[in-house]
Amino acid sequence: MGFFASILAWGQRKTIINKCKELIERFDGQPAEFIRNHQDSDLKRLLGFKHRTFNDTDLLYFVSFLHFHYAHFESLEDAFLRDKDLLTAGFSMERSLIEFKKYFFSLPDFPVRTRKHVSSPQSKSSCKRLNMYLRWMVRKDDNGVDFGLWDRIYAQDLICPCDVHVERVARKFGLIAIDKVSWNMANELTDALKTFDPMDPVKYDFALFGMGVEGEY
Helix, strand or coil, rough: HHHHHCCCCCHHHHHHHHHHHHHHCCCCCCHHHHHCCCCHHHHHHCCCCCCEEEHHHHHHHHHHHHHHHHHCCCHHHHHHHCCCCCHHHHCHHHHHHHHHHHHHCCCCCHHHHHHHHHCCCCCCCCHHHHHHHHHHHCCCCCCCCCCCCCCCCCHHHHHCCCCCCHHHHHCCCCCCCCCHHHHHHHHCCCHHHHCCCCCCCHHHHHHHHHHHHCCCC
């Protein structure tokens, strides 16, 4: 469900939470079970779901891909480790996200419209939502901010999720010089944060985002 929550994470916070709750209800309260073991007839309950530009066509493909993936792998972490060189020759988040999108849309007859909901560094996107999801799944946090369920990708490899709130605060602090939210800017910010903690640079994301949302900067 965390993957869906990250994909739906744009707009007002209250709306995002409500849409996530609605999706859980449509999954009969058991998202993982539904995705792994649903019958075709069960998919009717997903029809009519919509959040901004994400609609039931997109949702059905997401469920189809995840069903396919979990038939072959135990964890979605494997989807971000498709290139075996990522484990043997040094991890590259840029390469990981590029390969993830290719894999995600590797099923036949995927809806072209759905591609816009999964970002990639190849299009110079900051990949905010994917980076946020990876932060949740990789970072181990005693304060309950992140879950840290995965163990093959490391916190030092994460890229800071960047949106207009984080960008504004980071610029005020002199952490970035690139003038547009992009993959390069996300890397620039992450490199700056590594000067404070090279092993866990994205731990500062929550504070930067919070100050931006609250209008402190």
